[in-house]
Amino acid sequence: xxxxxxxxxxxxxxxxxxxxxxxxxxxxxxxxxxxxxxxxxxxxxxxxxxxxxxxxxxxxxxxxxxxxxxxxxxxxxxxxxxxxxxxxxxxxxxxxxxxxxxxxxxxxxxxxxxxxxxxxxxxxxxxxxxxxxxxxxxxxxxxxxxxxxxxxxxxxxxxxxxxxxxxxxxxxxxxxxxxxxxxxxxxxxxxxxxxxxxxxxxxxxxxxxxxxxxxxxxxxxxxxxxxxxxxxxxxxxxxxxxxxxxxxxxxxxxxxxxxxxxxxxxxxxxxxxxxxxxxxxxxxxxxxxxxxxxxxxxxxxxxxxxxxxxxxxxxxxxxxxxxxxxxxxxxxxxxxxxxxxxxxxxxxxxxxxxxxxxxxxxxxxxxxxxxxxxxxxxxxxxxxxxxxxxxxxxxxxxxxxxxxxxxxxxxxxxxxxxxxxxxxxxxxxxxxxxxxx
RNA sequence: GCGGCCAUAGCUCAGCUGGUUAGAGCACAAGAUUGUGAUUCUUGGGGUCGCGGGUUCGAAUCCCGUUGGCCGCCCCA
Numbered sequence: 001x002x003x004x005x006x007x008x009x010x011x012x013x014x015x016x017x018x019x020x021x022x023x024x025x026x027x028x029x030x031x032x033x034x035x036x037x038x039x040x041x042x043x044x045x046x047x048x049x050x051x052x053x054x055x056x057x058x059x060x061x062x063x064x065x066x067x068x069x070x071x072x073x074x075x076x077x078x079x080x081x082x083x084x085x086x087x088x089x090x091x092x093x094x095x096x097x098x099x100x101x102x103x104x105x106x107x108x109x110x111x112x113x114x115x116x117x118x119x120x121x122x123x124x125x126x127x128x129x130x131x132x133x134x135x136x137x138x139x140x141x142x143x144x145x146x147x148x149x150x151x152x153x154x155x156x157x158x159x160x161x162x163x164x165x166x167x168x169x170x171x172x173x174x175x176x177x178x179x180x181x182x183x184x185x186x187x188x189x190x191x192x193x194x195x196x197x198x199x200x201x202x203x204x205x206x207x208x209x210x211x212x213x214x215x216x217x218x219x220x221x222x223x224x225x226x227x228x229x230x231x232x233x234x235x236x237x238x239x240x241x242x243x244x245x246x247x248x249x250x251x252x253x254x255x256x257x258x259x260x261x262x263x264x265x266x267x268x269x270x271x272x273x274x275x276x277x278x279x280x281x282x283x284x285x286x287x288x289x290x291x292x293x294x295x296x297x298x299x300x301x302x303x304x305x306x307x308x309x310x311x312x313x314x315x316x317x318x319x320x321x322x323x324x325x326x327x328x329x330x331x332x333x334x335x336x337x338x339x340x341x342x343x344x345x346x347x348x349x350x351x352x353x354x355x356x357x358x359x360x361x362x363x364x365x366x367x368x369x370x371x372x373x374x375x376x377x378x379x380x381x382x383x384x385x386x387x388x389x390x391x392x393x394x395x396x397x398x399x400x401x402x403x404x405x406x407x408x409x410x411x412x413x414x415x416x417x418x419x420x421x422x423x424x425x426x427x428x429x430x431x432x433x434x435x436x437x
Numbered sequence: 438g439c440g441g442c443c444a445u446a447g448c449u450c451a452g453c454u455g456g457u458u459a460g461a462g463c464a465c466a467a468g469a470u471u472g473u474g475a476u477u478c479u480u481g482g483g484g485u486c487g488c489g490g491g492u493u494c495g496a497a498u499c500c501c502g503u504u505g506g507c508c509g510c511c512c513c514a
Binding site for chain 1: 438439470471472473474475487504505506507508509510511512513514
């Protein structure tokens with residue numbers, strides 16, 4: 001059909017698509033409530049400044065922003081973190097600790113759409129505020145795993161890559177690099193997986209070539225894939241900071257192991273995440289086959305609440321999106337078939353019988369049963385066909401013969417047996433049948 | 438912001454080196470069937486061939502532009 005289309009990167013959710021989305025949302029909510037997280041929501045439109053304050057002016061290029069009729073610079077939300085930091089920051093003094101919150105909402109980014117990435121998408125966000133220790137990481141990573149495992153995905157399907165920005169900074173400091181140099185190195189580490197050695201070009205241009213020995217150490221550190229390796233790499237350094245980080249690492253991994261989740265975790269210092277505001281552990285969920293972009297990402301951001309005008313409040317959070325998650329469960333054949341069948345389908349003889357049928361239909365619906373019926377008079381044969389196709393368990397037959405006797409025929413659509421029921425007992429019989437099968 | 442591929446019915450697609458009124462399957466609807474079902478048969482609705490321009494006697498077909506989709510780059514909270 002010609003005419004109007006939805007905007008690029010925006011989706012229509014037809015009933016079938018909507019069911020798929022609901023399925024994802026439901027599993028996420030289930031996981032969050034099992035973990036004792038409370039749900040909140042917030043405006044989709046925020047002052048542009050909120051995002052610039054968090055991420056810098058360059059962020060505007062990726063935002064769906066505009067000037068409203070009052071001359072305000074505004075933006076559709078590209079993420080939840082700044083908003084939830086504002087909300088928590090405003091009431092931090094009165095909130096019980098630990099603050100465990102989650103939300104599900106739609107987000108908007110003005111970017112070119114591609115596989116797994118659209119301009120409007122849904123995300124589940126979970127954050128813990130007020131807990132500086134690694135206990136918060138254990139809880140959140142376990143929740144993230146449940147947010148994927150809830151669909152039937154296993155450790156064969158996805159993995160959580162765990163890394164640590166603070167550890168990187170402390171390590172680079174121990175190697176004698178300055179803060180500015182370290183930032184440039186981390187940016188190279190972030191790209192190394194994709195670009196290989198070229199990733200270090202930017203650093204070389206800004207700070208001169210890296211000493212061969214230092215670079216080797218960095219590359220070795222980046223390739224670390226386990227706690228034992230990590231401990232070995234850090235053993236030569238007498239640094240209290242590094243020792244503290246290592247203790248946190250042991251705690252996180254021990255906690256997740258105790259929860260029987262060790263198989264889901266990959267220690268991988270190659271992950272640093274582009275965002276500079278992360279202050280400690282960072283983690284990403286990836287499809288093991290590796291043909292999808294990241295499923296989820298998160299980490300610790302201890303300075304952000306304060307930066308956005310709130311109190312000094314440590315925080316960890318992650319977000320998981322519906323697009324990539326949907327692709328993965330689709331690929332693994334884990335999308336259930338959705339049925340929205342009525343409980344009861346009313347077969348109605350004609351105009352005269354419709355009055356009696358309507359009375360019962362409404363009574364059944366008011367009692368909570370799902371009841372459907374044909375709008376127009378149809379041949380009985382046709383109605384039974386429609387009743388069968390609807391997926392209803394029972395058909396109630398309102399024919400002239402039955403009504404003359406003061407009964408309704410109740411037909412079990414699965415085995416085609418019928419019984420006559422006095423009209424005043426219809427509700428009771430339906431309730432009986434549906435609870436008993 | 439940049440590059441590659443693509444665009445025919447609700448869906449999947451056919452339509453030759455340009456040639457009458459653009460087709461099939463599926464889906465949807467009606468009938469065969471006026472009180473009992475998934476089969477079958479018949480029929481029907483649905484398309485400005487993404488849009489605009491050009492070449493031509495003639496364009497779904499060739500050319501240019503544009504919009505949208507898919508894929509990749511940049512970016513990725």
